[in-house]
Amino acid sequence: MQFPESWLRNLVNPALDTAQLAHAVTMAGLEVEALAPVAPPFSNVLVAEILSAEKHPDADRLRVCQVDVGEAHPVTIVCGAPNAAAGLKVPCARPGAKLPGIEIKVAKVRGVESFGMLCSTRELGLEGAAEGLMVLAADAPVGADFRSWLNLDDTLITLKLTPNRADCLSMQGLAREVGAITGAPTRLPQISDAPVQIQDSLPVQVVASEACPLYLGRVVRGINAQAPTPLWMAERLERSGIRPLLAPVDITNYVLLELGQPMHAFSLPRLDGGIEVRLARTGEKLALLNGQTAELAPDMLVIADASGPVALAGIMGGLPTSVEAETTDVFLEAAFFAPAAIAGRARRLGLSTDSSHRFERGVDFGASRQAMERATELLLDICGGQAGPITEALAALPSRAPITLRLARLKRVVGIEMDADQVERGLLALGAQVERQADQFVVTPPSFRFDLTIEEDLIEEAVRLYGYDNIPAQPPAAPSRMLPQDETVLADDVIRQKMVDLDYQEVITYSFVDPAWESALDADARPLVLANPIASQLSAMRTTLWGGMLETLRHNLNRQQERVRIFEMGRVYASLAEQPMKLGGLAYGDVQPEQWGAAARRTDFFDIKGDLERLFGHALDTRRGTHPALHPGQSAELWIDGKAVGWLGTLHPRLVQTFDLPGAPVLFEIDSAVLARRSVPRHASLSRFPLVRRDLAFVLDVNTPAGVLLSALREAALPQVQSIEVFDDYRGKGVPENQKSLAIRVVMQDTQRTLTDQEVDDAVQKLVDTALNQCNASLRT
Missing domain, CATH: 3.30.70.380 (Ferrodoxin-fold anticodon-binding domain)
Incomplete structure (x- = not known):
């Protein structure tokens, strides 16, 4: 979520600078992802008015302008902008001004002295159209500092909120949170009921009451949709990442940002009959505001009239009933949709909207009426008109069960004694109802905090508001004892180091593999198939380490690495219950790196057998065996203490072609548990008797x-x-x-x-x- 710092400070203004405020918010669990200035630094730019613009005597594309910059006399400025004309108010950089990449000085342009520069958005480093001068509002004060007038010293704050904190997807929620964190007083919007001047209304019927427990609607007639959006509202919308479009639409977007309640305005004449909230029917389609035609599924909630769906509930409105510049009568909608009824629907249609983002996480059902009154108030103030009564369809709203917070439990979890009064003040500041009973609190969460359900949630809130930085680091109270270490078991890191000492490099490959690999390496393999794979080629659990290592070999060969010696320690998944740890290895290319001291020779079966014998510390019991992935004449089964523990051999010629390799590598795979076992040396005297x-x-x-x-x-x-x-x-x-x-x-x-x-x-x-x-x-x- 992005918003301007000035908007937040208009609601709550703690005695912290921008960096300190960002740190405090982040430490309270609301990560500040970015801080960015609204505009790059520039100075000595004023609001000016062009009094006249005459053609330059020696240049067809230049104009000599007389400009009022708020001084006693107008100044002369030569300008090449095509839209320079008398009566325009524009930004003017005076001599000495420093703009991004340029410093303004008095200069002669084709023989005419110019005392400054009239600026476009590009020259000021601002967003927007760069063709021609930046035209300011007619009421812009001439001579005022341009940067201060547009509040360009503001900072854009971007929050990376976790899904459980939907209450902070609004300025009101953020102000409440910052007030609770810092103790600063909050000035939340004061909203009064809009005057009801007409009795017009639309009938509302909610068929899917579980998906839509609350629906509010209101008719407003006689508005001027072409009324200009106030500068303060347009500025806040733009700096929050929403482009102003039309006043009624801007008002609903503003309420969404201010109160966190998504709203929608329908063109009243385009609605056929009353409103019905229901699930979509098979085969229904809807032309959305973005021009996309959505094919609706039966589990998608829609707002419909007699002609069919007119909006995709909680996601996006329909194009046929949208508000346009000629619209005079509108129907305002505010509702609470159950998160489960909205979650995932937008994604299935390839959409991502501000409304769905909020409804999927949970919207404050206690503020829907407040949002309706706020939107009506703004609409009447900006666009005029007359409002009708609010039509309400109400079913069973979610209940907020009380939670008991025991102070003794709080102390035990946190490790320090927390002041009970401070804990109570913090919970009250978050909007909860708190009843103190002896050594515990009974807390009823507010309607906008869906994440508070158990005692541990309240403990987290108390610690968050207290400040993680304020909790002292204490040594553990429990006695420290060294745990016994079995000397007969080698640690995995020791085995890895031994492999590195044998000139192998460790690789770590995915446990998720392509099922085709498993079938190629062993036709009888039955890998575990994932229900929700991250990719189609990673949809099964590996039954051997060889697939990943062969892919690693191919990756290296494609990058001109002619000698590859790799190993991996990892689990294979024969079944849900059987997941042994294996050590696998692969060698390809020459036995030794290219050198003058020894002739080049390809690695063979006996080289790798020697490596394994050095790894085990004794000769191996190798027995003839047949593995579907290994060459039938160059493979062996490895035995330890009368048990088969692994395989060693050259890759089967069939698989050399399958994996598109220029030659056959030598592979091995053994149970790492066998390697980890070792005997402890025991002292024995030398015998004095003959052998x-x-x-x-x-x-x-x-x-x-x-x-x-x-x-x-x-x-x-x-x-x-x-x-x-x-x-x-x-x-x-x-x-x-x-x-x-x-x-x-x-x-x-x-x-x-x-x-x-x-x-x-x-x-x-x-x-x-x-x-x-x-x-x-x-x-x-």
């Missing part, structure tokens, strides 16, 4: 991964076995076809005594039996 080594060669199927055999042996190993490792993989003479020989080194040692031959044999035999039973492996002889 025993036994080498075992097992023959097993060539397709059985070594990791499967190692996992089985390690799980079955007796306590004295210190390590089990593969040191040879043999295939050839002496080993049957489709089988391989894995040589296993077994190291045994005890810290208390020397192992006996029987203990060593028992440990070895158990390993051999395990290999036979679980992996179908035989001891090679």
Whole structure:
């Protein structure tokens, strides 16, 4: 909402300058988004009257003007404006005046001395038509300071209001708020009932009473719609962002800004019969004031007469019944429309109006009659005419239930003792009814405060008026204790740092993805579909991190980045209940940046496997597997402690084409919970007894991964076995076809005594039996 500071100070004038006032209002929750001067700085510009304008003797387009600037004698000014003529009152910059980008001096123009410059709006830096001189009102005082006469030292204040503060979408509401914040007295408009001089009226029937609990109408006859809008009203409208049009229309717009009540004026002769407030019927259309023809939906509230809709309730009037310069009889409308009946309708029609903006948030139903009287008063004063009685259709208005504010609760929430009298004065200043009962207040919110419904709302109001800046910062009263930290769990930041140390860069991609990505990466994926997506290409929740990373890769390749190594830690969404945290990575391009010390080589499966083993701190158990997004011959499933925890492999050639990539990147995705687990180092003395080594060669199927055999042996190993490792993989003479020989080194040692031959044999035999039973492996002889 934009308004001139002078209008606000006319209603409430605290002892604060502009910056201090803006700060006070912002700290009270009404954010001041911008402060802007009404006009750029300029000086020594006076109101002048052109007495004569003669053609320049040596120039066809110049005129030599005699100008009255309020001094003893007229001054001569050479002017090139096409509209310079005797009798006009215009702004005149005298010698020494400083205008935006120019300083005025006495000068000779084609041999004629000129003592100033007659100004256009462009030369003064003002808005409006720039062709020719700026023509002032006939009653402009000659010799007066132009800047002071038009109040150009005013400031435009723009507020960024939250949706719950619709009461501050009017000057009356803002004045009330500033008065409550600063304690300054307010001078709200004093409105009296307009005299009823005729008994003409229109019948009003409200069919949709829930959507329109209150409707007021009044006939005014014999107005002069062409009467000029007063300068003070036009100035306030313009500086509030509304262009003056026609006096009756300007008056309804002025009441909207002053009291926050949207109104509408119909041309009475163009109405057919009485007024009916109802929902639109299927197929009805309405030509709106902006020239748009709206196709009305059955849930849209309309103002209709016998011929059909004449206005879209709470949004915009209709063009056929609009007030024009020839109009002499009007029907004024003021109503309270339920916010739910207006919300969203304007947006569906591509509209955004001052009326809908207010009705959607809630208009003061207690001030509708006051607004009608104010508009009638202004209309009679400016346009003349005679007013009829107010026709009222009233149903059940919203109730304002009393709220109890406990002072003890207020102290507990705020943390300080607040003066009860000060709290009461603040609530009264906001327009509430306050009844004090012992240590609590019973507060009935005013009709314009739809946001006050519970005790917490009143606590917020009390603190807001007290001033957030005035609440001292206090240390917490609760004892501070260090929370235990599990050393067996790595923090996510530690994992991220390890990935950075491995030459990867972190990316953060959207959790919302294109469903086509999910289908391409896994045809069996069933992503969660959003009911209200922010964009059609972001309408599903990701089931893998790879889609976002592949899009990131393509984005970088399009910008000539030939080497990309990225990772992301984030959640994937298999279902509403299952949302695990994953670590995903992608590598594309050369293993190392281009350099002289090593030949260029493309990153492959084993490079990334090595990165993961450095990340885990030990060799990984990789097993052959098939993933729909990975190359069937260059992919593997990752296993930890006998459980599958992720995938590693090269992107499938089909997806290389789908994502329009010049080559295949290597990808991995693992459960970050597995990475976060670690064992805590434990002290153990070095054994003084000899270790025993036994080498075992097992023959097993060539397709059985070594990791499967190692996992089985390690799980079955007796306590004295210190390590089990593969040191040879043999295939050839002496080993049957489709089988391989894995040589296993077994190291045994005890810290208390020397192992006996029987203990060593028992440990070895158990390993051999395990290999036979679980992996179908035989001891090679």
